[in-house]
Amino acid sequence: MLQRTVSGWAAHDSSGNITPYVFKRRENGANDVIIKIMYCGMCHTDLHYVRNEWGNTMYPVVPGHEITGVVIEAGSNVKKLKVGDRVGVGCLAASCLECEFCRGGEENYCEQIQFTYNGIFWDGSITYGGYSQILVADHRYVVVVPENLPMDAAAPLLCAGITVYSPMKEGKLMESSGKKIGIVGMGGLGHIAIKFGKVLGHHVTVISTSPSKEHEAKHRLGADAFILSTDPHQMQAGKRSLDFMLDTVSAEHSLGEILELLKVNGTLVLVGAPDKPLQLPSFPLIFGTYNPSLLSPFSD
Template sequence: MSIPTQAYAAHSHTTPLVPWSFERRDVRPDDVLIDITYCGVCHSDLHTARNDWGWTTYPIVPGHEIVGRVSAVGAQVSGFKPGDLVGVGCMVDSCQHCPPCEQGLEQYCEHGHIGTYGGTDPKDGQRTQGGYSDKIVVNHQFVLRVPGNLDEKAVPPLLCAGITTWSPLRHWKVRPGSRVAVVGLGGLGHMAIKLARALGAEVTLFSRSPGKSDDAQRLGASHVVISTDRAQMKAVANRFDLIIDTVPYEHDLNPYLPTLKFDGTLVLVGLVGKLQPPVSSVPLLLGRKSVAGSAIGGIAETQEMLDFCGQHGIVSDVEMIDMQGINDAYERMLKSDVKYRFVIDMASLKSPVSP
């Protein structure tokens, strides 16, 4: 048997997302069936729908920031039951036996983790389809518990933007007294500020726009430095233990490197591609500084992040939309016209399409 599913899908890189019906696999013994209530909208969704990275196979249902309720579980599943509030992030499977997987870092699976959409299921060879849909079937090892005290509709971005910034904060051991800077105030940047502040760090936002100061401070930043102002940049030389760079396009890293302390690290979490202009090795050599990268997070640390958010009452700043508004949301996202993440109310999927 298979499970009839309603969704919105892209059918080519030049056409808008439209309603689409397809079949999910039936629940395997180690699966969880989830009725999706909310799904976040990530830049990766747009890039995939428009084939910006060159790997998209159509039709494709985007969405990897998924929150919903368990409606059924397989015979071998003991950790979840119908009615549980759960989440699914960017991965739905991995080999589970290579060194990264054995360390709970499935995002670095040496055989390639299976993406929530656009991946290939290793058991049946079918393409994975994401959360712009009314339900999803997922291996129980890739299902996350959502703390019940959090605002459910503001949780989905934690499963991508949240964990993408939490993972480097934990890996580089940010704690009370750490000095953290964030480059860029968008979906990733606003979560980096919230999480770093909750960990006890002193947080600074690097921005090109003075107009973001009030918002940055509301989110938890103690300082805002205008990155195009040489005097301001010089004033924070040798200051930061960690810089989380969330900017998703080519930009110059060189102005930020002198602001790192000895042994400091600038970690890229937004840019996918080549660095332009080239990075000078001089500040790296003279201060044993590093430029690094980090990708999403493993299942264990994602659960750790959700539990931390539950303890501290942290969720994303979101704007709710109906499923029928996704194409307009994509256009607004390209203009950075959202604070700071769109979330789809999946109940709207049952509504008629606007003429």
């Protein structure tokens, strides 16, 4: 199997440190494109893998799955992409392409899914991510970046963006405006969710443990309201006020008090990925008839 030498950054153990690393990528195949990487977002998933917090890291690991760049070589079977195209790659590198999910455009649910890094490609090679000079990617998992979208701004949309966009779409937030939605946490996922919520015409409330984030939430990102989740009075005042809520927090926390912010028959979608089980008291569910929806951070 032909390979090419690439420079990048990798973690070699669970210390959390990444250092310069020279490794091998496969040569361009008939279905592949080679992408010169221009930008790569930093996703909290990168931290989970670097630190082996999910227990499945294959060291050395080169993180990064919010990748934008320019095609510098295209395989013989690639018809929709050409050299010079501005493109992006998210967290998926391969799937079976034959199951009901792959045929239905939902490759993320395929049981044979492989990721852009810390995965095993079809040829048996280990996948390495975007903290590197170039990426060799199957063209079926590459998207075109519109000319009017800056490449640096596009990169975070390829994981964080789609992770919050997908449940908003499934929750029918595109169909009508004026809903009261809550965003729990204001990190990489949360700040994008706030922007999407406002663009879609909804009333957005941020729920956070950090009082210092209130000014940024309201004055920089345009949130309509802010609830400090460690303040019992604010939580009580917000009880049963929200139609829809996205929980973006990746740390261990309880869902009980958060659920009580929802209206009866409201919807909570979990898009964070804590490494420990979350606390889910039964009474908020019983008395609110809520619709908890648990989604992977790879829900694109």
